[in-house]
Amino acid sequence: MVDKISTDIVIIGSGLAGLRAAIEAASIDSSIQVSVISKVHAMRSHSVAYAGGTGAVLYPDEGDSFDLHAFDTVKGSDYLADQDAVELFVRLAPREILRLEHWGMPWSRRPDGRIDQRPFGGHSFDRACYASDKTGLHAMQTLYNTCLKYDNITFYHEWFATSILVEDNEFRGFTALEIKSGELYIFEAKAGILATGGAGRLYSFTTYGHSATAEGMAMAYRVGIPLKDMEFIQFHPTGLVPSGILISEAARGEGGYLRNKQGERFMSRYAPEKMELAPRDIVSRAMMREIIEGRGFEGPNGLDYVHLDLTHLGEEVIDEKLTEIKMIAMKFAGINPVNEPVPVRPVAHYTMGGVHVDINGQTPVKGLWAAGEVNCVSIHGANRLGCNSTTDCLVYGYITGKNAAEYVLKKTDKSDVPLIQVEKEEKRIFDEILKGGFGDDPYLIRREMQNTMTQHAYVFRDGKSLEEGLRKIRELRKRFGTGRVSDKSREFNQNLINVLELDAMLEVAEVVLVSALARTESRGAHYRFDYPKRDDVNWLKHTLAYKTPEGPRLEYIPVRITKWEPKERKY
Ligand SMILES: Cc1cc2nc3c(=O)[nH]c(=O)nc-3n(C[C@H](O)[C@H](O)[C@H](O)COP(=O)(O)OP(=O)(O)OC[C@H]3O[C@@H](n4cnc5c(N)ncnc54)[C@H](O)[C@@H]3O)c2cc1C
Numbered sequence: 410m411v412d413k414i415s416t417d418i419v420i421i422g423s424g425l426a427g428l429r430a431a432i433e434a435a436s437i438d439s440s441i442q443v444s445v446i447s448k449v450h451a452m453r454s455h456s457v458a459y460a461g462g463t464g465a466v467l468y469p470d471e472g473d474s475f476d477l478h479a480f481d482t483v484k485g486s487d488y489l490a491d492q493d494a495v496e497l498f499v500r501l502a503p504r505e506i507l508r509l510e511h512w513g514m515p516w517s518r519r520p521d522g523r524i525d526q527r528p529f530g531g532h533s534f535d536r537a538c539y540a541s542d543k544t545g546l547h548a549m550q551t552l553y554n555t556c557l558k559y560d561n562i563t564f565y566h567e568w569f570a571t572s573i574l575v576e577d578n579e580f581r582g583f584t585a586l587e588i589k590s591g592e593l594y595i596f597e598a599k600a601g602i603l604a605t606g607g608a609g610r611l612y613s614f615t616t617y618g619h620s621a622t623a624e625g626m627a628m629a630y631r632v633g634i635p636l637k638d639m640e641f642i643q644f645h646p647t648g649l650v651p652s653g654i655l656i657s658e659a660a661r662g663e664g665g666y667l668r669n670k671q672g673e674r675f676m677s678r679y680a681p682e683k684m685e686l687a688p689r690d691i692v693s694r695a696m697m698r699e700i701i702e703g704r705g706f707e708g709p710n711g712l713d714y715v716h717l718d719l720t721h722l723g724e725e726v727i728d729e730k731l732t733e734i735k736m737i738a739m740k741f742a743g744i745n746p747v748n749e750p751v752p753v754r755p756v757a758h759y760t761m762g763g764v765h766v767d768i769n770g771q772t773p774v775k776g777l778w779a780a781g782e783v784n785c786v787s788i789h790g791a792n793r794l795g796c797n798s799t800t801d802c803l804v805y806g807y808i809t810g811k812n813a814a815e816y817v818l819k820k821t822d823k824s825d826v827p828l829i830q831v832e833k834e835e836k837r838i839f840d841e842i843l844k845g846g847f848g849d850d851p852y853l854i855r856r857e858m859q860n861t862m863t864q865h866a867y868v869f870r871d872g873k874s875l876e877e878g879l880r881k882i883r884e885l886r887k888r889f890g891t892g893r894v895s896d897k898s899r900e901f902n903q904n905l906i907n908v909l910e911l912d913a914m915l916e917v918a919e920v921v922l923v924s925a926l927a928r929t930e931s932r933g934a935h936y937r938f939d940y941p942k943r944d945d946v947n948w949l950k951h952t953l954a955y956k957t958p959e960g961p962r963l964e965y966i967p968v969r970i971t972k973w974e975p976k977e978r979k980y
Contacts, residue, residue: 411584411593411594411595411831411835412592412594412595413594413595413596413597413826414444414594414595414596414597415597415598416442416443416444416563416596416597416598417441417442417443417598417599417600417817418434418441418442418443418444418598418599418600418601418602418813418814418817419444419445419446419582419583419596419598419600419601419602420434420443420444420445420446420601420602420604421446421447421570421583421585421601421602421603421604421605421625422445422446422447422454422603422604422605422606422625422781422783423445423446423447423450423451423454423553423564423566423604424451424454424455424456424549424604424606424781424782424802425454425456425545425548425549425552425781425799425802425803425806426456426604426606426780426781426782426783426802426803426805426806426809427445427447427454427602427604427780427781427806428445428451428549428552428553428555428556428806429505429552429780429802429803429806429807429810430602430604430778430780430805430806430807430809430810430813431443431445431556431559431562431810432552432555432556432559432562432806432810433806433807433810433811433814434602434810434811434813434814434817435556435559435561435562436559437810437811437814437815437818438814438818439559439560439561440561441561441814441817441818442561442563443559443561443562443563444562444563444565444596444598445556445562445563445564445565446565446568446570446583446585446596447564447565447566447567447568448567448568448569448570448588448620448906449566449567449620450566450567451549451553451556451564451566452549452550452553453618453620454549454606454618454620455606455607455617455618455620455621456545456548456549456606456799456802457545457546457549458545458616458618458655459544459545459548459798459799460542460543460544460545460655460657460659460733460734461527461529461537461539461542461544461657461658461659461662461795461796462526462527462529462537462538462539462544462659462662462795462796462799463505463506463537463538463539463544463548463796463799463800463803464478464502464529464532464536464537464538464794464795464796464797464800465478465499465502465503465505465506465536465538465800466478466499466502466503466534466536467503467506467523467524467526467536467538468526472534473534473536475496475499475500476972477533477534478499478502478532478534478536479492479495479496479498479499479972479973480533480973481531481532481533481534481794482495482498482499482788482789482794482797483495483790483973484531484973484976484978485531485688485789485790485792485793485794485797486787486788486789486790486791486792486793486794486933487690487790487791487792487932487933487943487978488790488791488932488945488949488968488970488973488975488976489638489641489787489790489791489932489933489949489951489968490787490788490789490790490968491768491786491787491788491790491968491969492969492970492971492972492973493768493969493971494768494786494787494788494969495788496971496972497768497804498786498788498800498801498804501804501807501808502800502803502804505800505803505804505807506524506538508803509548509551509552509803510524512551512552512554512555513551513554513555514540514547514548514551515540515547516538516539516540517538517539517540517541524538525538525539526538526539527539527659527662527663527730528662528686529658529662529686529794529795529796530658530661530662530683530685530686530687530688530689530692530794530795531683531686531687531688531689531794531795531980532794532795532796536796537659537662537795537796539659541729541730541732541733542657542659542730542731542732542733542734543732543733544799545799548799565585565587567587567588567589568585568586568587568588568594569585569586569588569624569906569909570583570584570585570605570624570625570628571583571584571585571586571593571624571628571834571838571909572584572628572631572632572830572834573601573628573629573631573632573774573777574595574826574827574830574831575632575633575774575777575827575830576824576827576830578773578774578775579774579775579776579824580598580599580600580601580774580775580776580777581597581598581776581824581825581826581827582595582596582597582598582601582826583595583596583598583601584596584831584834584835586838586905586906588901588902588906589900589901590899590900591898591899591900591901591902591905592899593834593835593838593839595826595831597826599776599816599817599820599824600776600777600778600813600814600816600817600820601776601777601778601813602777602778602779602780602809602810602813603625603628603629603764603772603777603778603779603780603783603784604625604779604780604781604783604802604806605623605624605625605626605781605783606620606621606625606781606782606783607621607623607759607760607763607782607783608621608622608623608626608760608914608917609621609757609758609759609760610622610623610859610910610914611623611642611757611858611859611862611914611917611918611921612642612757612859612862612863613653613856613859613860613862613863614648614653614712614754614756614757614863615648615653615756615757615758615859616645616648616653616654616655616756616757616758617757617758622910622911622913622914623910623913623914623916623917624909624910624913625764625779625783626763626764626783626913626917627912627913627914627916627917628913629764629772629779630916630917630920630954630956631916631956632774633773633774633955633956634764634765634772634773634774634777635765635773635953635954635955635964636762636763636764636765636785636917636920636953636954636961637762637763637764637765637785637787637951637952637953637954638761638762638763638785638787638790638791638924638951638952639760639762639763639917639920639921639924639952639954640762640921640924640925640927640928640935640952641760641761641762641790641791641792641933641934641935642757642759642760642761642762642866642921642934643689643690643757643758643759643760643761643792643793643934644689644690644693644755644756644757644758644867644868644934645658645689645693645755645756645757645758645759646658646661646667646689646692646693646696646753646755647660647661647717647751647753647756648753648754648755648756648758649737649738649741649742649751649752649753650708650709650712650714650742650752650753650754651708651709651710651712652741652742653756653757654737654741655756655758656717656734656737656738656751656753657733657734658689658795658796659730659731659734660717660719660731660734661685661686661717662686663719663722663726663730663731664721664722664726665685665717665718665719665722666685666717666718666719666721667685667692667695667696667715667716667717667718667753668715668716668718668750669699669704669705669715669716670704670705670706670715671704673704675695675699675704675715676692676695678695679691679692679694679695679698680692680695680980682979682980683980687980688792688794688978688980689758689792689793689794689795689934690791690792690933690934690936691978691980693755693868693934694868694869694936696715696753696754696755697755697868697869699715700713700714700715700754701869705754706752708752708754712754713754714752714753714754715752715753715754716750716751716752716753717746717750717751717752717753718750718751719731719734719746719747719750719751720746720747720748720749720750723747724747727746727747731746734746735747738751755867755868757862757863759782759789759793759798760782760783761785761787761789761790761791761792761793761933761934762785762921762924762952763779763782763783763784763785764779764783764784764785765785765953766778766779766784766785766786767786768786769808769809769812770784770786770805770808770809770812771809771812776813776816776820778809778812778813779809780802780805780806780808780809780810781801781802781805781806782798782801782802784805785951786801786805787951788801789801790933790968791932791933791934791935792933792934838905838909841891842891842892842894842905842908842909843894843897843902843905844897845891846890846891846892846893846894846908847890847891847893848888848889848890848891848892848893849888849889849890849893850893851889851892851893851894851907851908851911852907854885854888854889854911854915855907855911855914857881857885858882858885858911858914858915858918861878861881861882861885861918862878862882862918862921864878865877865878865879865881865922866878866921866922866925868934868936869936869937869938870925870935870936870937870938871937871938871939872926872929872937872939873939875922875925875926876926878922879919879922879923879926882915882918882919882922883919883960885915886915886919889911889912889915892908892909892911892912893908894908916956919960919961920954920961923954923960923961923963924952924954924961924963927952927963928948928952929944929947929948930942930943930944930947930948931943932948945975949967949968949975950965950966950967950968951965951966951967951968952964952965953965953966
């Protein structure tokens with residue numbers, strides 16, 4: 410018998426989006442019980458790692474405007490963003506910056522005491538609010554501390570959600586493992602919010618924390634919710650070689666240069682106006698072209714690179730504004746950026762696609778919302794602009810928290826959890842995987858999957874290589890079997906958790922490849938040598954991937970355009 414925990418709203422994930430949603434839901438009515446489940450402690454969520462900034466229009470008197478922020482976002486997205494959602498997003502963004510400020514966020518300041526903003530790629534105005542280069546740590550601390558003030562928010566740290574319970578297309582709850590005891594529980598609730606973050610660990614060379622393993626996407630996909638636009642994975646230009654740790658865009662925002670082997674600032678060939686601050690897809694492609702054409706440096710394990718040069722910025726600027734970047738370069742590459750250039754190459758950094766939701770963050774299942782990197786509204790389309798993601802987490806945390814709370818207040822009827830689904834999940838985890846699990850070594854399979862994705866679904870793609878990648882992932886899926894678990898104990902079984910994570914990642918990797926193979930054009934982060942042009946006639950549309958026993962089935966829905974007709978992107 411599986412024990413049941415009853416609550417009103419369950420939020421899976423305690424990153425920026427999950428915490429923001431919890432505060433909103435809890436503050437609407439103190440009678441609403443909010444439970445936040447997270448497989449790692451809140452303050453270990455990936456959001457803590459973000460350094461660069463959070464974008465919003467703060468100073469219209471100085472020339473910024475909602476229309477400008479929206480246009481930059483739409484253009485950056487290579488016109489795949491839904492423009493009504495972008496317009497809503499930019500309007501709600503400034504309030505979120507001020508809310509954080511009121512809750513105690515130590516934003517960096519201008520000399521006159523007002524919140525400072527730094528430049529970020531693809532933005533035509535300095536728009537990134539920051540707190541030195543530890544913005545994520547401060548934002549998360551501010552939100553977490555604020556959550557603790559609410560008696561109606563309960564945290565379940567180190568609990569691992571395994572499935573969504575749905576009946577009659579209505580959300581009924583989640584199943585989750587308490588990692589400490591290894592017991593499975595039912596979280597029965599009227600509303601749910603998925604805030605499980607991105608899928609960066611599909612790749613070997615990645616900026617993500619080890620917990621970004623895609624269960625939220627896989628859980629939704631398994632109950633029939635489509636995954637949208639999964640072919641669009643962002644490669645951030647400056648991953649530190651060889652670890653992949655992010656050198657934040659703040660480095661280029663503060664004036665850093667990219668140079669090839671000849672010492673040339675090569676961005677002048679690709680984006681003569683914006684140079685290093687062109688959008689990420691464009692900078693990443695430029696870097697890879699330099700490397701492919703022999704103007705890069707040879708790196709370890711095929712990780713050829715170019716130089717990020719900060720030496721002209723001077724020690725003072727680097728120490729004050731790029732503290733963490735200096736620390737990372739020194740600790741993880743033995744390089745002091747004050748005197749030496751830093752070796753960098755494009756690195757998997759963001760999942761533009763995700764769980765299909767509407768402009769309200771609502772999934773097709775009644776009572777279930779999704780917020781933050783796990784969802785796809787779509788605001789970021791085919792390429793996200795820097796500093797727009799954390800804003801998205803705050804804005805959609807607010808929207809989904811509010812909508813879920815209002816839904817719960819109105820919902821008077823009680824719906825039971827489907828116990829047959831719980832029994833099936835119990836059987837799957839304990840009998841089929843923990844006791845009877847078979848298959849090849851899951852850690853080898855994970856490494857092969859990550860290498861396959863890095864090789865076949867990276868910055869440059871083509872049909873043949875994508876097909877080969879898909880073939881390999883399907884073969885890995887077979888070799889994975891049910892998932893082999895060597896540690897048979899219940900308590901703190903990290904081996905079991907890793908197998909459940911890999912199960913989700915293999916599923917999502919297949920969706921990325923199938924969606925990328927079908928999209929015979931180049932747009933934003935999805936660039937194909939065999940189809941190098943954007944094709945608005947046939948492809949100005951979102952991909953929806955549905956789970957079927959034969960693999961993903963694709964459907965398409967139109968992009969919503971309000972003001973900005975698609976044009977060629979020039980920077
Ligand atoms: C190094 C780095 C730097 C970045 N810099 C910037 C920046 O400067 N500006 C910007 O706008 N964006 C930046 N981004 C992107 C941005 O930080 C992320 O998109 C955002 O923080 C994601 O927040 P989230 O709340 O959606 O998810 P996350 O913060 O990733 O949190 C996911 C949560 O879900 C939980 N979870 C996942 N699966 C399960 C499960 N099965 N059961 C229970 N819990 C689960 C995790 O424990 C975690 O609490 C950066 C990203 C990285 C990796």
